Amino acid sequence: MPEITILTERELRECVTLDLEAVDIVEEAFAALARGGVVMPPVLSMAIEAANGEVDVKTAYVPGLDGFAVKVSPGFFDNPGLGLPSLSGLMVVLDARTGVVKAVLLDNGYLTDIRTAAAGAVAARHLAPREVRTAGVIGAGVQAELQARALRLVRPFEELVVWARDREKAKRFADRMAGALGCRTSVADDAAECVRRAQAVVTTTPARTTVLEADWLHPGLHVTAMGSDAPEKNELAPEVLKAAGRVVVDRLQQSLERGELRSAKAAGRMPDGAIDEIGEICAGLKPGRRSEDEVTICDLTGTGVQDTAIANRALQAARARGFGTPIEA
Amino acid sequence: MPEITILTERELRECVTLDLEAVDIVEEAFAALARGGVVMPPVLSMAIEAANGEVDVKTAYVPGLDGFAVKVSPGFFDNPGLGLPSLSGLMVVLDARTGVVKAVLLDNGYLTDIRTAAAGAVAARHLAPREVRTAGVIGAGVQAELQARALRLVRPFEELVVWARDREKAKRFADRMAGALGCRTSVADDAAECVRRAQAVVTTTPARTTVLEADWLHPGLHVTAMGSDAPEKNELAPEVLKAAGRVVVDRLQQSLERGELRSAKAAGRMPDGAIDEIGEICAGLKPGRRSEDEVTICDLTGTGVQDTAIANRALQAARARGFGTPIEA
Structure with missing residues (x-):
């Protein structure tokens, strides 16, 4: 199996920022969703009441992109009392042709923040x-x-x-x-x-x-x-x-x-x-x-298409910079 | 954020094998499912027809276990023609109290194989x-x-x-x-x-x-x-x-x-x-x-409870052996 690249939040923050490129990437992902060919299943949600927490999993396959993301987003709302942020999580990037794991983006929710803000810009741009x-x-x-x-x-x-x-x-x-x-x-x-x-x-x-x-x-x-x-x-x-x-x-x-x-x-x-x-x-x-x-x-x-779009971009940018820890698969 | 432990298939194969301990762990997970308190949402499934592939995501929270797994299981059935196995994937282990990612188990489906076989033994034991x-x-x-x-x-x-x-x-x-x-x-x-x-x-x-x-x-x-x-x-x-x-x-x-x-x-x-x-x-x-x-x-x-049970066991065994690559979160 090919090597898997592990990227940290620090690396990812250098690779992707909130700029017009991120907005355009999310815009293109939304357009793909409307054009068809995208597969985006309903969100998987799990509430963990015992810990005042929830986990959402989002994913989408977007034709034409090399990989697709499976994003795991936990929100545990008692965390601030423990000195931890409420939101964390990661994205797994899988090869769109083989399903093989290409990378794990340990972004602690950073890429979600960016793609969410970028979607706001897309909405404002048109509306x-x-x-x-x-x-x-x-x-x-x-x-x-x-x-x-x-x-x-x-x-x-x-x-x-x-x-x-x-x-x-x-x-x-x-x-x-x-x-x-x-x-x-x-x-x-x-x-x-x-x-x-x-x-x-x-x-x-x-x-x-x-x-x-x-x-x-x-x-x-x-x-x-x-x-x-x-x-x-x-x-x-x-x-x-x-x-x-x-x-x-x-x-x-x-x-x-x-x-x-x-x-x-x-x-x-x-x-x-x-x-x-x-x-x-x-x-x-x-x-x-x-x-x-x-x-x-x-x-x-x-939406999952935003995650897949930003994760692909992040991985591409990380590879261009030689970032990441390679792990034998 | 605490460090995240990355474990490879080779390490995980040393940590978990198909033995009576694995059978007992899966048996206990099934019992927990019946006793209540477990949260196990429906499987997230995504079919990628363009690549003759599918991805399933399973998860479950089991009270009393330190972590819970979110498992990403791709099956891409044209892979053998590319020299790759059809099945691959990984498990992410999150802290059950905080949702913080504790470990990524790059098992390529190995832990799924073990927990699936162990379930067969549980069924035979009782039936x-x-x-x-x-x-x-x-x-x-x-x-x-x-x-x-x-x-x-x-x-x-x-x-x-x-x-x-x-x-x-x-x-x-x-x-x-x-x-x-x-x-x-x-x-x-x-x-x-x-x-x-x-x-x-x-x-x-x-x-x-x-x-x-x-x-x-x-x-x-x-x-x-x-x-x-x-x-x-x-x-x-x-x-x-x-x-x-x-x-x-x-x-x-x-x-x-x-x-x-x-x-x-x-x-x-x-x-x-x-x-x-x-x-x-x-x-x-x-x-x-x-x-x-x-x-x-x-x-x-x-089921997701099997994944959560075997992932917890694998992580515990890996920690005891000092296995894994730590990555700054």
């Missing part, structure tokens, strides 16, 4: 109004930062408005982002203000009670909801989806199972119009934003 | 007649050999009768096993003869057309069918399950989805009596063989 002067972010965690940076790659906003339940954390986040992005940042008094002032908003919370209400929507607003990826999570009030002119998701089945459509459906408030997948837009099969006044919503749950 | 003078094996591959060796750990038979579609392969297998087991071996003229002469039979084929018929059953016979683990596979004629006095499976849901119960159900020939899980017998909640004359069938599809 946000052309001009976004003020961007809003709800939440102040790792994805809040990455989503703000990703959005700025495709919509060079002048100001970032932040809201988070923990006002001190929001303040620190806003200060940090002012430096990181070199733009004005401010903390909104409430989520309503954050949404009102922005032309594009990203919700990045693990909220179980909604953080964005329908009567805050205003003409031309785009909202990307990337927080909900499990059946108990829900960021958008069901009325938001009903009130929006356009609802787009990364994967219909997943949004219905573990995203914003699950809660909308449970509330009997499913959108009236068609629900498109972002890949259909990326592939040119459906239009992006249709008018400057339309309110657009994109719900991202996180 | 085969007390005295098995002649054992039958249908098939002549890796599992044919391992199942014969596993069966002998719990039923020290005097003779092994073999049948396989490829008579030459069957002959070579029988010769090899005579040396390996130190007992008489012979090749049956047909599968019917193999079954007729044996008190315990293991079917170990990837057959898509049945290899064992109901009118070959005889009083006191035990059959373990371990070949079918995917919806297109089927070793036992549906009438076999209907005619047997006792039908036991490793996991009801899996047998209905990808085992012998799937084909029985499709044929409208489900067993009349109760279908027990082997773990219920291991846990003492259900009896094993109830009479010397009963015909018993056990369908094994392969």
